[in-house]
Amino acid sequence: MLCADGLHHAFGRQEVLRGVSLHLNPGETLVILGGSGSGKSTLLRVLCGLLTCDAGEIRVEDGRCLREMDEREREKWRMGVGVVFQNAALLGSLSVFENVALPLRMHRRLAEKELEVLVADLLSQVGLEGVEPKMPQELSGGMRKRAGLARALAMNPSIIFYDEPSAGLDPISAGRIDRLILERAQAGTAQIVVTHEMGSAFRIADRMVLLHQGQMVAEGTPEEFRNSSDPRIRQFVQGGADGPLEESAL
Template identity: 40%
Template sequence: MGNGTMGIIDVKNFEKSFKGRNIHKDVTFTVNKGECLGLVGGSGSGKSVLLKSLIGLIKPDAGEILIDGELINSFDDDDLRRLRQKVAYVFQNGALFDSMDIYENLAYPLRAHTDFSEDKIKEKIERILELLGLESICHILPSQLSGGMQKRVGLARSIILEPDVILYDEPTAGLDPFNTKNIQDIILRLKATGVTSIFVSHDVPSALIVCDRLALLSEGQIVLCESVDNINNNPNSHIHKFLNGEEI
């Protein structure tokens, strides 16, 4: 590798403890532009903490986080606002506003972060609803939608500012096979537009479909990071052992 090889996300020697409990001991990985990196690991292994650290919601105890070559550790509020337009975090439950209809939920980030006209906002909302196969639900409240649809709307709201990077936190958790397939298709469609992403999940079959590489987080470290093709071809891979509940 030549000098200057750098990913769009570079995490180096990341450490984080809570109340003296060492969650991340030494986490190092890179995500390249346009790729989808799967991050798998047991419950409580620190996957969500790691994603939240990438948008500055949680500060590392030690180590470096670089986004597009910029060290975000010491970002101020303005820098963080800029970062969060470029890097979207898709919350597990969608985090929609219950009292606003779907249109207003989707208009919210556009009104808060852009000076787009109402016509332009309408156009953006129509485009994203079409991308996610959600036409005709504009004037419905979130509570009137199924869980699968709410998740899709949450995803729509997270990506309406057209981020370069999307952090998916368990986007298929609790979904039936139909809605799981739907989310997989959306992630693949976004990837085809050049979006870079991290896919955090327990759902290894989905990860094998949408990701280019898989990283396994265990005991505070990335213990394995390899291409999905290698994992599929290698039945002895750590990932399969993890899936089978074996010690790794």
């Protein structure tokens, strides 16, 4: 589905990714764990094509290398990818309807009535019936996240990327987001979720990886992470202040 090999990325002299390799299987939910400064959000942006890696390669489902695609090919690939940003990234000057309709207006020629039906269906899928005329600032944080997911679903993506989907949410709202991710998994959508919320990670993951200082230091199933004797995994799962994962990297 997606295979990354030896990814490197730097901002100026600061190397953020240092040789990360991972893969995503069809229909799988892969959770990328890591503390602040571990490189997990940068990795997500590289994987979904928002940033270009300095070295390494990403191969997509048909075996093509993302870096070798021309802009037209890359844009076509991005149309099959959905991204749910940490702050939902809704445009404050547009209604919820116009935010969700935006990718459909850009990439599909639809009559206004068709657009209304599609947007209503997308919002219904995330439990937001009847909010089309509202502005983003009228929604709660959890509702904004769900509206962002509705927009990400608009082009019927084969892969969805989530950047800290439950960050800043109360437990009930976070649980609703987890449920929506599980529903997408049941529908066969491949997903990559960046988070540091262990409760959420254990609920939604098929497989987990742990990033530390720009390198992947562990990989396994949720059960393997729970029972691991690796001190790095144990420290992160238990939230320990002392251990091999230095505070400066967290």
